[in-house]
Amino acid sequence: xxxxxTVTLRPDTGVYxxxxxxxxFLASEVMLFGGLFSxxxxxxxxxxxxxxxxxxxxxxHASEVLSVPLATLNTFVLIASSVTMVMSWAxxxxxxxxxxxxxxxxxxxxxxxxLVVKGFEYNMKFEHGLFPSESNFLAIYFVLTGxxxxxxIGGIIVNGYLLGPGSKMWHTSRQQFINRIEVAGLYWHFxxxxxxxxFPTIYLM
Amino acid sequence: MSDAAHxxxxxxxxxxxLIVFASLAVLTSATVGVHYxxxxxxxxxxxxxxxxxxxxxxxxxxxxxxxxxxxVVFLVIVISGIFLLGLFLLTMTxxxxxxxxxxxx
Numbered sequence: 001x002x003x004x005x006t007v008t009l010r011p012d013t014g015v016y017x018x019x020x021x022x023x024x025f026l027a028s029e030v031m032l033f034g035g036l037f038s039x040x041x042x043x044x045x046x047x048x049x050x051x052x053x054x055x056x057x058x059x060x061h062a063s064e065v066l067s068v069p070l071a072t073l074n075t076f077v078l079i080a081s082s083v084t085m086v087m088s089w090a091x092x093x094x095x096x097x098x099x100x101x102x103x104x105x106x107x108x109x110x111x112x113x114x115l116v117v118k119g120f121e122y123n124m125k126f127e128h129g130l131f132p133s134e135s136n137f138l139a140i141y142f143v144l145t146g147x148x149x150x151x152x153i154g155g156i157i158v159n160g161y162l163l164g165p166g167s168k169m170w171h172t173s174r175q176q177f178i179n180r181i182e183v184a185g186l187y188w189h190f191x192x193x194x195x196x197x198x199f200p201t202i203y204l205m
Numbered sequence: 206m207s208d209a210a211h212x213x214x215x216x217x218x219x220x221x222x223l224i225v226f227a228s229l230a231v232l233t234s235a236t237v238g239v240h241y242x243x244x245x246x247x248x249x250x251x252x253x254x255x256x257x258x259x260x261x262x263x264x265x266x267x268x269x270x271x272x273x274x275x276x277v278v279f280l281v282i283v284i285s286g287i288f289l290l291g292l293f294l295l296t297m298t299x300x301x302x303x304x305x306x307x308x309x310x
Binding site for chain 1: 281
């Protein structure tokens with residue numbers, strides 16, 4: 001059975017089906033992260049001090065516990081990966097498959113850099129005995145950044161498939177492949193969007 | 206649209222992407238800069254979220270192509286926004302719960 005409207009626009013929505021599908025998925029993601037963010041705001045408002053006591057020491061700013069330079073670096077890395085992602089789509093629109101491969105490889109590489117930096121950051125916390133069970137602050141930090149990290153891994157898997165075996169579609173159904181890259185890009189930009197809010201709220205406030 | 210016109214159109218897109226990238230980099234630096242001013246919590250949160258909202262708008266409008274998207278996509282976004290707002294409001298109302306005459310918070 002042929003899947004309808006993978007390339008042509010559906011008359012009633014005006015978009016191809018995968019696009020409406022990814023937007024509905026992103027809407028569910030908004031609620032997932034929104035629930036955790038609202039939990040964070042609730043705990044933050046109710047806390048007498050934030051981050052508060054950790055190992056008998058009082059901390060008044062999150063930046064005293066978390067590494068702002070590493071998080072800033074990761075913010076630039078993720079923004080750059082969003083640009084390479086959208087450039088990979090633009091390359092396909094220009095019929096330049098070589099550039100597409102270069103930009104999508106760049107996106108994956110930057111995503112891996114993000115995870116490595118995050119790994120260093122987690123390791124620094126663990127070395128100091130800072131685990132999620134220590135405080136509400138650390139629990140929120142690990143859950144939100146951990147869930148975001150899982151989304152980054154998901155993006156790497158999808159983009160890796162589209163760069164590897166999935167790219168064969170370019171030779172059989174070009175427009176459908178371009179649409180797939182656009183949909184993967186929408187997901188990736190959403191991951192960037194989440195980090196845009198995570199960075200100031202967790203690290204800087 | 207002819208191939209030449211199509212190529213020019215994509216060139217225009219690429220220029221916009223690079224401008225947005227530069228803007229996001231500047232705004233990220235501004236976010237960190239504001240943090241090191243060590244403002245009181247109220248202005249710090251307001252300014253931090255304002256900059257984040259501007260960055261998010263840039264990403265959504267240009268990288269996610271919302272600036273030229275169809276109505277049905279906006280419908281999905283608006284509905285999820287309403288549910289998100291409801292979720293936040295419901296959570297916040299819990300702050301005003303009274304247990305034994307004291308605020309839970």
